[in-house]
Amino acid sequence: MTISRRSLLLGALALPAAAGAQQPQPVTAIDVLGRRVTLPRPASRIVLGQGRQLNALGFIHPDPISLLAGWGSDHKRQSSDAYERYRARFPAIDSIPLVGDGATVGGFSLEQAVALSPDLVVLSRSLAGARRGPGDLVERLEAAGIPVAVVDFYLKPLSDTVPSLRALGRLIGREDEAERFIAFYEQGLNRVNARLRGASHPAVFLHAHAGGFACCMSPGKGTFDDFITAAGGRNIAAAMLPGETGQISLETLINTDPDVYIATGGAHLAKNGGLVLGLGVGEQDAAASFARLLSDPGLAVLSAVRNSRAFGLWHLFNDTPMHVVAVERLAKWLHPERFADIEPAATLAEASRFSAIPLDGALWVAAGNAPAGK
The missing domain is CATH 3.40.50.1980 (Nitrogenase molybdenum iron protein domain)
Known part of the structure; x- marks a missing residue:
């Protein structure tokens, strides 16, 4: 058999194997x-x-x-x-x-x-x-x-x-x-959990879609309640609401007077004058909308607002694996002494390496002289 015929034969025999290797x-x-x-x-x-x-x-x-x-x-x-x-x-x-x-x-x-x-x-x-x-x-x-x-x-x-x-x-x-x-994702959650061992659990109220609707929508079980718990807090609305979300009256909120007030906001609230946070949102716009929210007389009397323990978080951290960043951000707000060397902005930048789209923008904000955290 000549070299050329042998090459053709070997090539023909290899075709089924190559085709099989390419089959899904x-x-x-x-x-x-x-x-x-x-x-x-x-x-x-x-x-x-x-x-x-x-x-x-x-x-x-x-x-x-x-x-x-x-x-x-x-x-x-x-x-x-x-x-x-x-x-x-x-x-x-x-x-x-x-x-x-x-x-x-x-x-x-x-x-x-x-x-x-x-x-x-x-x-x-x-x-x-x-x-x-x-x-x-x-x-x-x-x-x-x-x-x-x-x-x-x-x-x-x-x-x-x-x-x-x-x-x-x-x-x-x-x-x-x-x-x-x-x-x-798991490394981020495990790091937070390790630092919270033996920590107290401050009372937290989360005001969902803040400023865009009548006060005060809040999570019950699941969703943001899971984030608050993972961050070392105690969601006060969880004991008041039977489902995932519900309405807490402003009077109840004032009487309960939580240690920490967290508002959530997004670009969808801009037209309603609510808290504006999100991808592409500037820090000045976010700070202005948060200041406007906290100037509401009903919220201004809260100890958390007066003591600069009021914060704002992008609402759309929910329903996405990016909530690992939100848990870390909440943990640093609730337990600043335990997370002094942790920078949620750095964790966000690391998450961005995986993302198909840029993740820049004002995704959180703090009241008064409280550090928003970078």
Whole structure:
């Protein structure tokens, strides 16, 4: 056999092996409901039932927009500052089809989602519901031949974030990226926890969407309550509210007089004259809006305000793995002596290395002469 014929034969024999090596492999993950989800290949056409979960995808994929076949409209409505950052970097975001409002099961369009022929639908705990049996949204999507993964960063953030990131990473073929962010996330929480051993737990009131609505919306169990607890505080509203959120009267707040007052704000409150914080927000604008909020006669009488233990935090730290930065920021406010050498701004900069969009802007603010912390 000549050298040329031998080369051709060897090349022909190698083709099936090379082709086999390029075949996509099945991927399997366990979602937050303990369900095993298997795909024939990593997902590349995803429908996000809640658009805001783009913020998590953006920590483990450099172009999360390229994965989306459809999504809920809530991201643009609730995270306008993040949306504009994504739009600037990924203009295709404006052409993603909508499948509902992202808020309720009733607001999710099953027909539209199925028509988009996704290879994966990602639902939050609230959209998946309590798996009430035959006919629920998960079962209906699976009956249509569409795999479903349930992930969540909102209702039980400290227990659900890691398994949610791990599931997403495996299902989109970005397991290594997910594990690197998980390592950063767990290191941050463990550092806070280690420094809080033996610490007291000051009473904290968190005023959600401050200044934009009637006083005072606050978290009950879960969401920001988890952050306050992890930061070494005691959320006074948790004992007063039966659900995740609710209304606490100004009179009750004044009578309770917490040690620390935390307001949350965002770009969505600018039109209402509320606390403005967020991506791209200037520090002067944030400080001015916070001063205006604290000048309200009802809030001004609080000991926390008079003693410069009043602070403002970006509301959209919730429902994203970036809440690890919020926990550290809260811990330093509540226990400054234990976190004197910790700089939340440095942790935020480290988180930015993972992010598909810039994370700069005034994301927290402090009252009076209290240090906001960098």
